[in-house]
Amino acid sequence: MSNFGSLTRTRILLAMRNKMFFFFSVIFPLGMFFLYAGIFAKGDAQKVSYFLGPVIAFNVMGSFWGLSAALVMFREQGILRRFHVTPVTATDMLASSLLANFVLTLPTISIELFMARVIFHVPSLGDLLSLAVLVTVGTVSFGSLGLVVASVTNTMQETQVLNQLIWLPLIFLSGATFPLAYLPKSVQHFGLFLPATYLVTALQSALYQSFPVWRLLVQVLALAVWAVLTFFVAAQLFRWEPEVKIPRNAKLWALATALPFFLLGVWENNNGDILKQAQTAFQSLERPASSEQPPKANQ
Secondary structure, three states: OHHHHHHHHHHHHHHHHOHHHHHHHHHHHHHHHHHHHHHHOOOOHHHHHHHHHHHHHHHHHHHHHHHHHHHHHHHHOOHHHHHHOOOOOHHHHHHHHHHHHHHHHHHHHHHHHHHHHHOOOOOOOOOHHHHHHHHHHHHHHHHHHHHHHHHHOOOHHHHHHHHHHHHHHHHHOOOOOOOHHHOOHHHHHHHOOOHHHHHHHHHHHHHHOOOOHHHHHHHHHHHHHHHHHHHHHHHHHOOOOOOOOOOOOHHHHHHHOOHHHHHHHHHHHHHOOHHHHHHHHHHHOOOOOOOOOOOOOOO
């Protein structure tokens, strides 16, 4: 455990020196917070509360971009090679990367919540237990996605291209950028196949509608299963040195990590209520201004 703790501290220090990691973990999330709260919500407390879920989802999802870029850069610069000569396994390296990423994500989220209460006077931050569970599971799951990306790419340029291909659908088709209920019906149904949709809708329900954890079990379990699967695949494909070739079936393994959300998307499109949750929250914004409080979960 002492070796793992030392490795995690080292990963935190290395991440803080990485400009791309710092941008996607701090600068980008705070920029999105002020964009949504100040421009989209126009400072209205109820609307800020509504957009707080997607803003925090941006913070959590951004971990995949920062982690993948950092690991590929470490591999290119020979930093991972130095770790490899120590008694550190691939699982240790990947797990410490996730833990370091989680530790570095919490301060930014705390700042966003603090500013929502103090600057924009949001009356309630919803169910804090649900928020804590979702941030934890979401950070691990999307961080593990970053580990998979780093395992199947060779160069920083290739990593950035793949990240961009993944990032754009995640933010534009999941309700993170535009409310899910505002999007065309076909896009809403397609969004149910994306992991980001479950994170965004769950965070929004927890913060805006005060949903307890048991009301969000579908999203939490889906993200947790996905986290285990992506971490396992990343550990199998992890490479310490750039000279090591990527296995031929690596990209198939990486593609297989999408299977849980393909199956869940099929089920949700026929039997689920994720879209109903998103529509209920969106419709509450159109209620008269005298209605101060958003709809609460049935306790």
